[in-house]
Amino acid sequence: NAGVMQNPRHLVRRRGQEARLRCSPMKGHSHVYWYRQLPEEGLKFMVYLQKENIIDESGMPKERFSAEFPKEGPSILRIQQVVRGDSAAYFCASSPPYSNYEQYFGPGTRLTVT
């Protein structure tokens, strides 16, 4: 059973470009979470999604950031018009439908904005 998959693993964008981060949950998992880790800090919750629904986006910045989890395909975290402060590691986690608490994490995408 493959774990949570994220791609790309490393992404370099210039200021003003768009970044798209992808996450495929573990097989059988229907809940997806995105977290951001700034350098030398812990992980901070951004958004929680189920298929075709955003359940909780209380940790998402109000502008430029959006997330989706379509019926088919991976979850996407999209950052428009990136700025240097967006440089961070973005982790995706998934959990099975019967438990919201035990979350399994992907390897992360390291975004560098130049």
Add this chain to the structure above:
Amino acid sequence: GIQVEQSPPDLILQEGANSTLRCNFSDSVNNLQWFHQNPWGQLINLFYIPSGTKQNGRLSATTVATERYSLLYISSSQTTDSGVYFCAVPQGAQKLVFGQGTRLTINP
């Protein structure tokens, strides 16, 4: 919201030593997870431990939910144990709140 504090922030040990990492949380929780972030940045699940004690090889964890803390024990440390150890607790039904981590360095 719930606060999670980890101690110590940094720990440097020689190979073969034992260590205890602590996680305090400010409110009642019904779950707690310990993670190891290795030097390559990957986040590895160690324990899912709402209460009691669990052991996995040289690692064990104990959560005392009534007193709002959890401990992670590492015995006979190896250089591959180096990295940052995080604990995380749920806030509400969805989000995990992470502590700031303990950075463990094991020297050969």
